[in-house]
Amino acid sequence: MIGNKEILETIRMIQEDKLDIRTITMGITLLDCADSDPSAACRKIYDKITRRAEKLVRTGEDIEREYGIPIINKRISVTPIAMVAAASDTDKYVDFALALDKAAATTGVNFIGGFSALVQKGYSDSAIKLINSIPEALTSTDRVCASVNVGSTQAGINMDAVRRMGEVIVETSRMSAGCACNGCAKLVVFCNAPNDNPFMAGAFHGVGEPECVINVGVSGPGVVKRALERVKGQDFTTVSETIKKTAFKVTRMGQLVASEASSRLGVPFGIVDLSLAPTPAVGDSVAEILMEMGIEKAGACGTTAALAILNDAVKKGGAMASSSVGGLSGAFIPVSEDNQMLAAAADGSLTLERLEAMTAVCSVGLDMVVVPGDTPATTISAMIADEMAIGMINTKTTAVRVIPAMGMQVGDTLEFGGLLGSGPVMKISTLDSSEFIARGGRIPAPLNSLKN
Amino acid sequence: MRAVITVIGCDKIGIIAGVTAELANDNINILNISQALMDNLFTMIMMVDMSECSQPFAEVSDRLKSCGQQMGVEIRIQKEEIFDSMHRI
Numbered sequence: 371m372i373g374n375k376e377i378l379e380t381i382r383m384i385q386e387d388k389l390d391i392r393t394i395t396m397g398i399t400l401l402d403c404a405d406s407d408p409s410a411a412c413r414k415i416y417d418k419i420t421r422r423a424e425k426l427v428r429t430g431e432d433i434e435r436e437y438g439i440p441i442i443n444k445r446i447s448v449t450p451i452a453m454v455a456a457a458s459d460t461d462k463y464v465d466f467a468l469a470l471d472k473a474a475a476t477t478g479v480n481f482i483g484g485f486s487a488l489v490q491k492g493y494s495d496s497a498i499k500l501i502n503s504i505p506e507a508l509t510s511t512d513r514v515c516a517s518v519n520v521g522s523t524q525a526g527i528n529m530d531a532v533r534r535m536g537e538v539i540v541e542t543s544r545m546s547a548g549c550a551c552n553g554c555a556k557l558v559v560f561c562n563a564p565n566d567n568p569f570m571a572g573a574f575h576g577v578g579e580p581e582c583v584i585n586v587g588v589s590g591p592g593v594v595k596r597a598l599e600r601v602k603g604q605d606f607t608t609v610s611e612t613i614k615k616t617a618f619k620v621t622r623m624g625q626l627v628a629s630e631a632s633s634r635l636g637v638p639f640g641i642v643d644l645s646l647a648p649t650p651a652v653g654d655s656v657a658e659i660l661m662e663m664g665i666e667k668a669g670a671c672g673t674t675a676a677l678a679i680l681n682d683a684v685k686k687g688g689a690m691a692s693s694s695v696g697g698l699s700g701a702f703i704p705v706s707e708d709n710q711m712l713a714a715a716a717d718g719s720l721t722l723e724r725l726e727a728m729t730a731v732c733s734v735g736l737d738m739v740v741v742p743g744d745t746p747a748t749t750i751s752a753m754i755a756d757e758m759a760i761g762m763i764n765t766k767t768t769a770v771r772v773i774p775a776m777g778m779q780v781g782d783t784l785e786f787g788g789l790l791g792s793g794p795v796m797k798i799s800t801l802d803s804s805e806f807i808a809r810g811g812r813i814p815a816p817l818n819s820l821k822n
Numbered sequence: 823m824r825a826v827i828t829v830i831g832c833d834k835i836g837i838i839a840g841v842t843a844e845l846a847n848d849n850i851n852i853l854n855i856s857q858a859l860m861d862n863l864f865t866m867i868m869m870v871d872m873s874e875c876s877q878p879f880a881e882v883s884d885r886l887k888s889c890g891q892q893m894g895v896e897i898r899i900q901k902e903e904i905f906d907s908m909h910r911i
Contacts, residue, residue: 371854371869372826372902372905372906372909372910374856374858374867375858376905376908376909377826377828377867377905378828378858378865378867379909380904380905380908380909381828381830381898432880435879435880435883436879436880436883436900436901437900437901437903437904438898438899438900438904439900439904619908619909622907622908623904623907623908625907626903626904626907
């Protein structure tokens with residue numbers, strides 16, 4: 371029988387250290403919804419999503435109540451819409467976003483991901499139409515998230531798409547300026563995008579995934595921090611072991627919830643994504659873990675090494691605890707959503723350059739970074755190119771979710787509210803990269819031998 | 823189906839009586855009761871068997887919660903598997 375100490379440890383993790391299931395995400399393929407008549411396609415999309423995910427939210431709430439573990443979000447990811455809409459005789463892809471938004475509202479999920487296109491090697495006609503409609507799609511819907519994969523280790527980087535995404539981001543921000551530029555918070559540019567990621571805004575249901583699948587994202591930076599408090603001053607072997615053990619326990623709980631949700635919904639279990647995803651709440655911060663390891667603030671020398679240890683140990687512990695680990699699995703560093711990250715960014719301790727270095731060793735990229743509103747689109751494209759290059763060369767996922775804050779300068783703060791938090795406007799190089807971005811074409815795929 | 827009930831709060835007369843009365847009402851059998859201190863708070867842990875329970879889980883959970891609110895303690899009921907999955911391989 372389970373001991374009191376173990377029972378209390380679990381309760382403390384949930385109650386005090388804010389351990390939670392961050393998301394149950396149902397992946398749904400929409401390939402069979404393609405139709406030459408766009409309104410028929412939209413109708414099929416709405417019908418299929420609402421049929422498949424009819425019980426998703428209620429099942430999540432039942433599990434939450436019975437096991438006493440908070441399940442913060444219930445979400446849906448779908449086949450990249452550029453593929454589904456390709457068959458339809460229309461340029462107006464915003465209608466597809468509206469269908470997704472309506473389906474999300476009916477099923478009660480707070481986000482639906484998959485207004486996406488994969489263009490790492492080149493554009494299809496449909497991908498161009500989708501990318502062109504992103505600004506309007508994100509400002510005329512509440513729950514739709516968009517993503518564009520512009521690079522991969524196998525294909526290289528599509529620099530035409532990188533250039534275009536800089537413009538799309540600026541346009542999206544301008545169009546959503548009245549709502550804290552929040553359109554950009556729902557838009558991710560990827561290199562090596564995972565097909566089974568349950569986390570927003572970058573979730574989509576990749577090709578090669580089953581008809582319908584349940585993926586679960588677990589979080590718990592507070593639990594890791596608490597565990598490290600108990601090994602203060604001890605060496606890094608101990609630090610790594612402590613994180614591994616904690617990640618193992620957390621992931622086991624994710625596995626239980628995932629298999630329970632999958633059997634209740636009659637949908638196969640896909641993966642557990644163990645990602646330490648911070649929220650603006652005190653004690654739910656990845657930067658606090660780095661500080662617990664001994665750095666004064668995020669951004670200090672040693673930050674990248676600390677994050678590398680954390681990310682690797684989390685993966686090792688998580689991989690042993692679940693029958694199938696996937697998605698991003700590691701540590702997230704969204705600036706606006708982590709109170710210690712944003713504090714460090716606000717007082718200048720954490721710079722964009724340091725953040726970029728951090729993205730080379732953790733599971734995502736430049737995430738929820740706010741830059742001045744007058745930043746040229748070409749500079750944002752160049753920032754995307756840098757980040758994509760890190761992902762391409764290191765065979766890892768990298769992403770950019772950047773928000774040019776219209777009318778704001780360094781020192782100002784953009785308030786998103788809720789889980790998105792608030793973002794201090796960060797200093798970005800004012801040097802000109804426009805000629806570099808104007809070249810276009812494709813950065814060839816890198817050599818995968820002669821590694822030094 | 824087994825579940826773990828935890829009662830956390832300041833110690834006072836009648837906590838056990840209050841909780842067990844609720845459980846008896848719903849035909850829930852107590853398998854084990856123990857007490858512990860967590861951060862100097864009174865903590866009672868009960869293992870119960872709900873296989874004969876006359877109410878849906880959600881109903882029991884809500885009722886225990888409001889019973890706790892009346893006594894100024896926090897009562898939660900969780901299926902046993904959550905603890906097993908975390909601490910047993």
